[in-house]
Amino acid sequence: AMENGKAPEVRKRLKEAVLFLDETSIMTIHSFCQKVLTEYAFETGQIFGAEALEDMSSLLDEEVKKFWRKHIATLQPELLLALKEKKFSQENIINVVKDYLCGKRYFHYDEKECYALDQDEQSSWCHELLPNLGAERRTKKLISEYYDTHKIEIAAATEKIKNARAKENMRARIKNKQEFIDFFWQNEQDYLKNYEELSTLRTKGKAELEQLETCISTVISRIYCLAISQIKESVIKYKAQNNLLSFDDMIVNLEKALQKENCDPLVETLQNKYRAVFIDEFQDTDKLQYQIFSKVFSKDTILFYIGDPKQSIYGWRKADLQTYFKARSEVQQRYTMNRNFRSSPRLIDAMNVFFQPVEDFDTFCYQSAEDNNNEKRIVYHKVQFPEDKQMGELYVGEELVAPITIFKDRKEDDVFETVAAEIVHLLEKGFLDKKGRKEKVKPSDIGILVRKNEQAADIKKVLARYRIPAVTIDESK
16 A cells, blocks of 8 residues: 555554554453353353353362372372382372363373272282382392492493493593493493493393383373363362353353354354454464354454464463464465564574574474475564664673574583573673663563473572572463
8 A cells, every 4th residue: 555655544544543542452362252251141151240260270289189188099009109109299180180171182081981990900000010110229229239349340341332432431430330320221322232231230120110111101191081080070060169260161162152053143243343353472372262263253354363383382282383374274365574673683683594494404394294385384584674773782891792692511400500600791791782872781681581480490599699680470470
Protein backbone atom coordinates (compact mmCIF):
# COMPACT_ATOMS: atom_id res chain seq x y z
CA ALA A 1 0.00 0.00 0.00
CA MET A 2 2.87 2.38 0.85
CA GLU A 3 4.41 1.75 -2.59
CA ASN A 4 1.08 2.36 -4.38
CA GLY A 5 0.72 5.91 -3.08
CA LYS A 6 -1.68 5.01 -0.30
CA ALA A 7 0.60 6.07 2.54
CA PRO A 8 -1.81 8.75 3.91
CA GLU A 9 -4.67 6.24 4.03
CA VAL A 10 -2.49 3.65 5.80
CA ARG A 11 -1.32 6.22 8.36
CA LYS A 12 -4.90 7.30 9.00
CA ARG A 13 -6.05 3.72 9.61
CA LEU A 14 -3.11 3.09 11.95
CA LYS A 15 -3.91 6.23 13.96
CA GLU A 16 -7.54 5.12 14.25
CA ALA A 17 -6.38 1.67 15.40
CA VAL A 18 -4.24 3.27 18.12
CA LEU A 19 -7.30 5.17 19.42
CA PHE A 20 -9.13 1.87 19.92
CA LEU A 21 -6.25 0.10 21.67
CA ASP A 22 -8.04 0.37 25.02
CA GLU A 23 -10.78 -1.86 23.58
CA THR A 24 -8.30 -4.55 22.62
CA SER A 25 -8.42 -7.78 24.63
CA ILE A 26 -4.93 -9.04 25.46
CA MET A 27 -5.09 -12.55 26.93
CA THR A 28 -3.21 -15.78 27.24
CA ILE A 29 -4.74 -18.69 25.36
CA HIS A 30 -5.81 -20.24 28.67
CA SER A 31 -7.53 -17.05 29.83
CA PHE A 32 -9.30 -16.77 26.45
CA CYS A 33 -10.63 -20.31 26.86
CA GLN A 34 -11.66 -19.63 30.46
CA LYS A 35 -13.47 -16.45 29.40
CA VAL A 36 -15.40 -18.27 26.65
CA LEU A 37 -16.32 -21.18 28.95
CA THR A 38 -17.49 -18.78 31.67
CA GLU A 39 -19.44 -16.37 29.45
CA TYR A 40 -20.97 -19.14 27.36
CA ALA A 41 -21.29 -21.88 29.98
CA PHE A 42 -24.63 -23.08 28.61
CA GLU A 43 -23.39 -23.23 25.00
CA THR A 44 -20.21 -25.08 25.98
CA GLY A 45 -21.89 -27.43 28.47
CA GLN A 46 -20.01 -26.14 31.54
CA ILE A 47 -21.07 -25.86 35.17
CA PHE A 48 -21.93 -22.23 35.94
CA GLY A 49 -19.49 -20.34 38.16
CA ALA A 50 -16.51 -22.68 37.69
CA GLU A 51 -13.24 -21.19 38.95
CA ALA A 52 -9.66 -21.74 37.80
CA LEU A 53 -7.47 -24.16 39.70
CA GLU A 54 -4.32 -22.12 39.20
CA ASP A 55 -1.91 -24.41 41.03
CA MET A 56 -2.37 -28.17 41.44
CA SER A 57 0.91 -28.60 43.35
CA SER A 58 -0.55 -28.87 46.86
CA LEU A 59 -3.36 -31.14 45.67
CA LEU A 60 -0.90 -33.44 43.85
CA ASP A 61 1.47 -33.48 46.82
CA GLU A 62 -1.32 -34.61 49.13
CA GLU A 63 -2.62 -37.28 46.75
CA VAL A 64 0.88 -38.67 46.10
CA LYS A 65 1.55 -38.89 49.84
CA LYS A 66 -1.66 -40.92 50.25
CA PHE A 67 -0.66 -43.14 47.34
CA TRP A 68 2.86 -43.62 48.77
CA ARG A 69 1.54 -44.68 52.19
CA LYS A 70 -0.97 -47.12 50.69
CA HIS A 71 0.98 -48.65 47.79
CA ILE A 72 4.73 -48.00 48.18
CA ALA A 73 5.38 -48.24 51.93
CA THR A 74 3.65 -51.65 51.90
CA LEU A 75 5.86 -53.20 49.18
CA GLN A 76 8.09 -56.17 50.00
CA PRO A 77 11.44 -55.08 51.59
CA GLU A 78 13.57 -56.21 48.63
CA LEU A 79 11.57 -54.03 46.26
CA LEU A 80 11.89 -51.05 48.59
CA LEU A 81 15.66 -51.60 48.69
CA ALA A 82 15.82 -51.67 44.88
CA LEU A 83 13.75 -48.49 44.63
CA LYS A 84 16.03 -46.82 47.17
CA GLU A 85 19.10 -47.75 45.08
CA LYS A 86 17.35 -46.17 42.08
CA LYS A 87 16.69 -43.05 44.20
CA PHE A 88 12.99 -43.38 43.43
CA SER A 89 10.93 -40.76 45.26
CA GLN A 90 7.52 -39.14 45.58
CA GLU A 91 8.84 -36.37 43.34
CA ASN A 92 9.20 -38.87 40.48
CA ILE A 93 5.55 -39.85 40.79
CA ILE A 94 4.42 -36.21 41.03
CA ASN A 95 6.24 -35.34 37.79
CA VAL A 96 4.76 -38.26 35.81
CA VAL A 97 1.21 -37.75 37.08
CA LYS A 98 1.43 -33.98 36.56
CA ASP A 99 2.57 -34.47 32.95
CA TYR A 100 -0.29 -36.92 32.35
CA LEU A 101 -2.88 -34.55 33.81
CA CYS A 102 -1.45 -31.78 31.61
CA GLY A 103 -2.15 -33.87 28.51
CA LYS A 104 1.10 -35.72 27.98
CA ARG A 105 0.62 -39.39 27.23
CA TYR A 106 2.48 -41.92 29.38
CA PHE A 107 3.52 -44.60 26.91
CA HIS A 108 2.87 -47.67 29.11
CA TYR A 109 -0.48 -46.54 30.51
CA ASP A 110 -3.76 -48.00 29.26
CA GLU A 111 -6.97 -46.86 30.95
CA LYS A 112 -8.52 -50.31 30.46
CA GLU A 113 -5.75 -52.18 32.32
CA CYS A 114 -5.60 -53.03 36.02
CA TYR A 115 -2.24 -52.17 37.64
CA ALA A 116 -2.62 -53.58 41.17
CA LEU A 117 0.66 -54.68 42.80
CA ASP A 118 -0.30 -58.14 44.07
CA GLN A 119 1.97 -60.20 46.37
CA ASP A 120 2.71 -62.97 43.86
CA GLU A 121 3.99 -60.54 41.29
CA GLN A 122 6.05 -58.72 43.93
CA SER A 123 7.65 -62.03 44.93
CA SER A 124 8.48 -62.74 41.28
CA TRP A 125 10.17 -59.36 40.93
CA CYS A 126 12.13 -59.90 44.15
CA HIS A 127 13.37 -63.26 42.89
CA GLU A 128 14.65 -61.56 39.74
CA LEU A 129 16.12 -58.54 41.55
CA LEU A 130 17.95 -60.14 44.48
CA PRO A 131 20.94 -61.67 42.60
CA ASN A 132 21.72 -58.33 40.95
CA LEU A 133 21.13 -55.84 43.76
CA GLY A 134 24.27 -53.80 44.47
CA ALA A 135 25.94 -54.86 41.18
CA GLU A 136 27.81 -51.56 40.74
CA ARG A 137 28.94 -51.36 44.35
CA ARG A 138 30.02 -55.02 44.36
CA THR A 139 31.97 -54.71 41.09
CA LYS A 140 33.74 -51.53 42.17
CA LYS A 141 34.80 -53.29 45.38
CA LEU A 142 36.33 -56.15 43.32
CA ILE A 143 38.14 -53.63 41.08
CA SER A 144 39.41 -51.89 44.21
CA GLU A 145 40.77 -55.17 45.64
CA TYR A 146 42.47 -55.96 42.31
CA TYR A 147 43.99 -52.45 42.26
CA ASP A 148 45.50 -53.01 45.74
CA THR A 149 47.09 -56.34 44.83
CA HIS A 150 48.01 -55.94 41.14
CA LYS A 151 49.53 -52.47 40.76
CA ILE A 152 52.45 -53.80 38.69
CA GLU A 153 50.11 -55.55 36.23
CA ILE A 154 47.97 -52.38 35.93
CA ALA A 155 51.06 -50.27 35.22
CA ALA A 156 52.26 -52.78 32.60
CA ALA A 157 48.86 -52.81 30.88
CA THR A 158 48.93 -49.00 30.81
CA GLU A 159 52.26 -48.99 28.96
CA LYS A 160 50.78 -51.26 26.25
CA ILE A 161 48.23 -48.59 25.24
CA LYS A 162 49.11 -47.49 21.69
CA ASN A 163 47.41 -44.07 21.70
CA ALA A 164 49.91 -41.64 23.24
CA ARG A 165 47.31 -39.26 24.68
CA ALA A 166 45.22 -42.11 26.15
CA LYS A 167 48.37 -43.64 27.66
CA GLU A 168 49.33 -40.32 29.27
CA ASN A 169 45.83 -39.88 30.70
CA MET A 170 45.78 -43.40 32.15
CA ARG A 171 49.25 -42.92 33.69
CA ALA A 172 47.78 -40.01 35.62
CA ARG A 173 44.60 -41.88 36.56
CA ILE A 174 46.25 -45.00 37.98
CA LYS A 175 47.94 -42.79 40.57
CA ASN A 176 44.56 -42.04 42.11
CA LYS A 177 42.69 -45.20 43.13
CA GLN A 178 39.15 -43.80 43.25
CA GLU A 179 39.53 -41.84 40.01
CA PHE A 180 40.84 -44.97 38.27
CA ILE A 181 37.94 -47.13 39.56
CA ASP A 182 35.28 -44.59 38.57
CA PHE A 183 36.78 -44.03 35.12
CA PHE A 184 37.14 -47.75 34.46
CA TRP A 185 33.54 -48.44 35.46
CA GLN A 186 32.04 -45.58 33.42
CA ASN A 187 34.05 -45.96 30.19
CA GLU A 188 34.46 -48.69 27.59
CA GLN A 189 37.20 -47.46 25.22
CA ASP A 190 39.02 -50.18 23.32
CA TYR A 191 42.34 -49.52 25.04
CA LEU A 192 40.77 -50.45 28.41
CA LYS A 193 40.68 -54.05 27.17
CA ASN A 194 44.42 -54.10 27.96
CA TYR A 195 43.36 -54.55 31.59
CA GLU A 196 41.98 -58.04 30.89
CA GLU A 197 40.90 -59.21 34.35
CA LEU A 198 39.38 -55.82 35.19
CA SER A 199 37.51 -55.80 31.86
CA THR A 200 36.05 -59.21 32.71
CA LEU A 201 34.89 -57.95 36.11
CA ARG A 202 33.34 -54.86 34.56
CA THR A 203 31.57 -56.83 31.80
CA LYS A 204 30.02 -59.17 34.39
CA GLY A 205 29.03 -56.26 36.63
CA LYS A 206 27.49 -54.31 33.73
CA ALA A 207 25.45 -57.38 32.69
CA GLU A 208 24.10 -57.73 36.24
CA LEU A 209 23.34 -54.02 36.36
CA GLU A 210 21.49 -54.20 33.03
CA GLN A 211 19.31 -57.05 34.30
CA LEU A 212 18.64 -55.06 37.46
CA GLU A 213 17.76 -51.94 35.46
CA THR A 214 15.37 -53.88 33.21
CA CYS A 215 13.53 -55.38 36.16
CA ILE A 216 13.37 -52.21 38.26
CA SER A 217 12.21 -50.22 35.20
CA THR A 218 9.29 -52.66 34.89
CA VAL A 219 8.45 -52.17 38.57
CA ILE A 220 8.64 -48.37 38.35
CA SER A 221 6.56 -48.31 35.17
CA ARG A 222 3.87 -50.35 36.93
CA ILE A 223 3.95 -47.95 39.88
CA TYR A 224 3.56 -44.96 37.54
CA CYS A 225 0.58 -46.58 35.80
CA LEU A 226 -1.08 -47.38 39.12
CA ALA A 227 -0.41 -43.83 40.36
CA ILE A 228 -1.94 -42.30 37.22
CA SER A 229 -5.09 -44.44 37.47
CA GLN A 230 -5.57 -43.78 41.21
CA ILE A 231 -4.57 -40.11 41.46
CA LYS A 232 -6.32 -39.08 38.24
CA GLU A 233 -9.69 -40.19 39.66
CA SER A 234 -9.02 -38.39 42.95
CA VAL A 235 -8.16 -35.14 41.17
CA ILE A 236 -11.22 -35.35 38.91
CA LYS A 237 -13.43 -35.95 41.96
CA TYR A 238 -11.85 -33.03 43.85
CA LYS A 239 -12.33 -30.61 40.93
CA ALA A 240 -15.96 -31.69 40.48
CA GLN A 241 -16.75 -31.29 44.19
CA ASN A 242 -15.18 -27.81 44.29
CA ASN A 243 -16.35 -26.59 40.85
CA LEU A 244 -12.77 -26.07 39.60
CA LEU A 245 -11.13 -26.18 36.18
CA SER A 246 -7.41 -26.70 35.62
CA PHE A 247 -5.69 -24.76 32.83
CA ASP A 248 -5.66 -27.84 30.65
CA ASP A 249 -9.36 -28.47 31.33
CA MET A 250 -10.05 -25.06 29.79
CA ILE A 251 -8.34 -26.03 26.53
CA VAL A 252 -9.81 -29.54 26.39
CA ASN A 253 -13.37 -28.51 27.32
CA LEU A 254 -13.54 -25.67 24.80
CA GLU A 255 -12.11 -27.82 22.02
CA LYS A 256 -14.70 -30.54 22.78
CA ALA A 257 -17.51 -27.98 22.76
CA LEU A 258 -16.41 -26.74 19.34
CA GLN A 259 -16.50 -30.26 17.91
CA LYS A 260 -20.23 -30.64 18.58
CA GLU A 261 -22.63 -30.44 15.67
CA ASN A 262 -24.61 -27.54 17.16
CA CYS A 263 -21.60 -25.25 17.78
CA ASP A 264 -22.26 -22.86 14.83
CA PRO A 265 -24.11 -20.22 16.92
CA LEU A 266 -21.19 -20.10 19.38
CA VAL A 267 -18.67 -19.76 16.53
CA GLU A 268 -20.68 -16.91 15.00
CA THR A 269 -20.94 -15.14 18.36
CA LEU A 270 -17.19 -15.31 18.92
CA GLN A 271 -16.49 -14.09 15.38
CA ASN A 272 -18.71 -11.05 15.96
CA LYS A 273 -17.02 -10.33 19.27
CA TYR A 274 -13.42 -10.73 18.06
CA ARG A 275 -13.12 -9.25 14.56
CA ALA A 276 -9.31 -9.57 14.44
CA VAL A 277 -7.19 -12.14 16.28
CA PHE A 278 -3.41 -12.13 16.63
CA ILE A 279 -1.75 -15.15 18.26
CA ASP A 280 1.83 -14.40 19.29
CA GLU A 281 4.53 -16.99 20.01
CA PHE A 282 2.56 -19.44 17.90
CA GLN A 283 5.44 -21.93 17.84
CA ASP A 284 4.61 -22.69 21.49
CA THR A 285 1.00 -23.75 20.85
CA ASP A 286 -0.22 -27.32 20.66
CA LYS A 287 -2.65 -29.22 18.45
CA LEU A 288 -5.79 -28.56 20.54
CA GLN A 289 -5.09 -24.84 20.82
CA TYR A 290 -4.64 -24.57 17.05
CA GLN A 291 -7.85 -26.53 16.42
CA ILE A 292 -9.78 -24.05 18.60
CA PHE A 293 -8.58 -20.95 16.73
CA SER A 294 -8.77 -22.59 13.33
CA LYS A 295 -12.34 -23.71 13.96
CA VAL A 296 -13.54 -20.32 15.21
CA PHE A 297 -11.52 -17.73 13.32
CA SER A 298 -10.12 -19.23 10.10
CA LYS A 299 -13.12 -17.87 8.14
CA ASP A 300 -14.77 -14.43 8.18
CA THR A 301 -12.19 -13.09 10.66
CA ILE A 302 -8.75 -11.46 10.43
CA LEU A 303 -6.43 -14.11 11.90
CA PHE A 304 -2.66 -13.83 12.25
CA TYR A 305 -0.34 -16.52 13.61
CA ILE A 306 2.98 -14.94 14.64
CA GLY A 307 5.73 -17.42 15.43
CA ASP A 308 9.27 -18.58 14.88
CA PRO A 309 9.93 -22.35 14.80
CA LYS A 310 13.57 -21.73 15.77
CA GLN A 311 12.31 -20.54 19.15
CA SER A 312 10.22 -23.63 19.88
CA ILE A 313 11.52 -24.58 23.33
CA TYR A 314 8.35 -25.85 25.03
CA GLY A 315 8.16 -29.41 23.67
CA TRP A 316 7.89 -30.60 27.27
CA ARG A 317 4.75 -28.47 27.58
CA LYS A 318 3.10 -30.03 24.50
CA ALA A 319 4.25 -27.34 22.02
CA ASP A 320 4.22 -29.11 18.68
CA LEU A 321 6.20 -28.10 15.58
CA GLN A 322 3.96 -30.29 13.42
CA THR A 323 1.09 -28.02 14.45
CA TYR A 324 3.14 -24.98 13.41
CA PHE A 325 3.81 -26.45 9.97
CA LYS A 326 0.16 -27.50 9.55
CA ALA A 327 -0.97 -23.94 10.26
CA ARG A 328 1.73 -22.60 7.94
CA SER A 329 0.44 -24.75 5.09
CA GLU A 330 -3.20 -23.75 5.65
CA VAL A 331 -2.95 -19.94 5.81
CA GLN A 332 -3.61 -17.75 2.77
CA GLN A 333 -0.60 -15.44 3.16
CA ARG A 334 2.87 -15.72 4.74
CA TYR A 335 5.06 -12.82 5.81
CA THR A 336 8.63 -12.83 7.10
CA MET A 337 9.88 -10.39 9.74
CA ASN A 338 13.67 -10.29 9.69
CA ARG A 339 14.59 -6.95 11.28
CA ASN A 340 15.99 -7.00 14.81
CA PHE A 341 15.38 -3.81 16.82
CA ARG A 342 16.93 -5.08 20.07
CA SER A 343 20.52 -6.06 19.27
CA SER A 344 23.60 -4.25 18.02
CA PRO A 345 24.68 -4.63 14.36
CA ARG A 346 27.83 -6.53 15.39
CA LEU A 347 25.82 -9.08 17.40
CA ILE A 348 23.32 -9.52 14.56
CA ASP A 349 26.16 -10.09 12.06
CA ALA A 350 27.76 -12.62 14.42
CA MET A 351 24.49 -14.49 14.91
CA ASN A 352 23.92 -14.60 11.15
CA VAL A 353 27.31 -16.26 10.73
CA PHE A 354 26.74 -18.59 13.69
CA PHE A 355 23.31 -19.83 12.57
CA GLN A 356 23.79 -19.86 8.81
CA PRO A 357 23.76 -23.49 7.59
CA VAL A 358 27.04 -24.84 6.20
CA GLU A 359 27.85 -28.04 4.37
CA ASP A 360 27.01 -31.11 6.49
CA PHE A 361 25.67 -28.99 9.39
CA ASP A 362 22.41 -27.09 9.85
CA THR A 363 21.85 -25.58 13.32
CA PHE A 364 18.08 -25.80 13.00
CA CYS A 365 17.96 -29.14 11.21
CA TYR A 366 14.36 -30.29 11.35
CA GLN A 367 12.61 -32.08 8.54
CA SER A 368 9.74 -34.50 8.67
CA ALA A 369 10.44 -37.89 7.10
CA GLU A 370 7.32 -37.68 4.91
CA ASP A 371 8.13 -34.15 3.72
CA ASN A 372 9.66 -34.20 0.25
CA ASN A 373 9.01 -30.56 -0.65
CA ASN A 374 10.83 -28.89 2.26
CA GLU A 375 7.48 -27.51 3.48
CA LYS A 376 8.29 -28.69 7.01
CA ARG A 377 11.88 -27.55 7.07
CA ILE A 378 13.11 -24.77 9.35
CA VAL A 379 14.79 -22.18 7.14
CA TYR A 380 17.16 -19.60 8.61
CA HIS A 381 16.43 -16.13 7.24
CA LYS A 382 19.31 -13.69 7.54
CA VAL A 383 18.47 -11.01 10.12
CA GLN A 384 18.91 -7.32 9.34
CA PHE A 385 19.52 -4.27 11.50
CA PRO A 386 17.28 -1.19 10.88
CA GLU A 387 19.40 1.57 9.34
CA ASP A 388 17.71 4.38 11.28
CA LYS A 389 18.39 2.87 14.71
CA GLN A 390 21.51 3.14 16.88
CA MET A 391 22.59 0.72 19.59
CA GLY A 392 25.33 0.79 22.20
CA GLU A 393 28.39 -1.47 22.34
CA LEU A 394 30.02 -3.39 25.18
CA TYR A 395 33.64 -2.63 26.12
CA VAL A 396 36.07 -4.06 28.64
CA GLY A 397 38.64 -1.36 29.26
CA GLU A 398 39.40 0.07 25.82
CA GLU A 399 38.68 -3.22 24.04
CA LEU A 400 35.44 -3.83 22.15
CA VAL A 401 33.99 -7.16 23.36
CA ALA A 402 33.46 -9.92 20.77
CA PRO A 403 29.71 -10.53 20.20
CA ILE A 404 30.05 -14.29 20.80
CA THR A 405 32.70 -16.04 22.89
CA ILE A 406 32.60 -19.77 23.59
CA PHE A 407 34.23 -21.31 26.67
CA LYS A 408 34.71 -25.01 27.31
CA ASP A 409 35.12 -26.64 30.74
CA ARG A 410 35.60 -30.27 31.74
CA LYS A 411 33.06 -30.31 34.59
CA GLU A 412 29.78 -28.55 35.27
CA ASP A 413 31.11 -27.05 38.51
CA ASP A 414 33.94 -25.49 36.51
CA VAL A 415 31.37 -23.84 34.24
CA PHE A 416 29.82 -22.01 37.21
CA GLU A 417 33.22 -20.70 38.27
CA THR A 418 34.05 -19.62 34.71
CA VAL A 419 30.75 -17.74 34.38
CA ALA A 420 31.24 -16.04 37.75
CA ALA A 421 34.81 -15.02 36.85
CA GLU A 422 33.62 -13.52 33.56
CA ILE A 423 30.89 -11.56 35.36
CA VAL A 424 33.37 -10.24 37.92
CA HIS A 425 35.59 -9.12 35.02
CA LEU A 426 32.66 -7.32 33.33
CA LEU A 427 31.55 -5.60 36.54
CA GLU A 428 35.09 -4.40 37.30
CA LYS A 429 36.14 -3.17 33.84
CA GLY A 430 33.10 -3.33 31.55
CA PHE A 431 31.03 -0.41 30.30
CA LEU A 432 28.30 0.20 27.75
CA ASP A 433 28.89 2.91 25.17
CA LYS A 434 25.45 4.33 24.32
CA LYS A 435 25.75 6.99 21.63
CA GLY A 436 29.00 8.26 23.16
CA ARG A 437 27.68 8.10 26.73
CA LYS A 438 29.57 5.56 28.82
CA GLU A 439 27.73 3.59 31.52
CA LYS A 440 29.40 1.13 33.85
CA VAL A 441 28.07 -2.44 33.60
CA LYS A 442 25.70 -3.24 36.48
CA PRO A 443 24.59 -6.68 37.77
CA SER A 444 21.10 -5.93 36.40
CA ASP A 445 22.59 -5.65 32.87
CA ILE A 446 23.64 -9.30 32.92
CA GLY A 447 21.45 -12.37 32.32
CA ILE A 448 22.39 -16.04 32.69
CA LEU A 449 20.33 -18.75 30.97
CA VAL A 450 20.40 -22.29 32.38
CA ARG A 451 18.61 -25.51 31.49
CA LYS A 452 17.68 -26.66 35.01
CA ASN A 453 16.49 -25.02 38.23
CA GLU A 454 19.32 -26.70 40.17
CA GLN A 455 21.87 -25.02 37.89
CA ALA A 456 20.32 -21.64 38.65
CA ALA A 457 20.66 -22.32 42.37
CA ASP A 458 24.29 -23.45 41.95
CA ILE A 459 25.37 -20.42 39.92
CA LYS A 460 23.61 -18.13 42.39
CA LYS A 461 25.65 -19.64 45.26
CA VAL A 462 28.90 -19.06 43.35
CA LEU A 463 27.93 -15.44 42.61
CA ALA A 464 27.07 -14.93 46.29
CA ARG A 465 30.66 -15.81 47.19
CA TYR A 466 31.76 -12.84 45.09
CA ARG A 467 29.04 -10.65 46.66
CA ILE A 468 27.26 -10.30 43.32
CA PRO A 469 23.48 -9.88 43.79
CA ALA A 470 21.29 -12.16 41.65
CA VAL A 471 17.63 -13.13 41.41
CA THR A 472 16.11 -16.25 39.87
CA ILE A 473 13.31 -15.86 37.36
CA ASP A 474 11.38 -18.99 36.40
CA GLU A 475 7.79 -20.12 35.84
CA SER A 476 6.90 -19.57 39.51
CA LYS A 477 8.25 -15.97 39.54
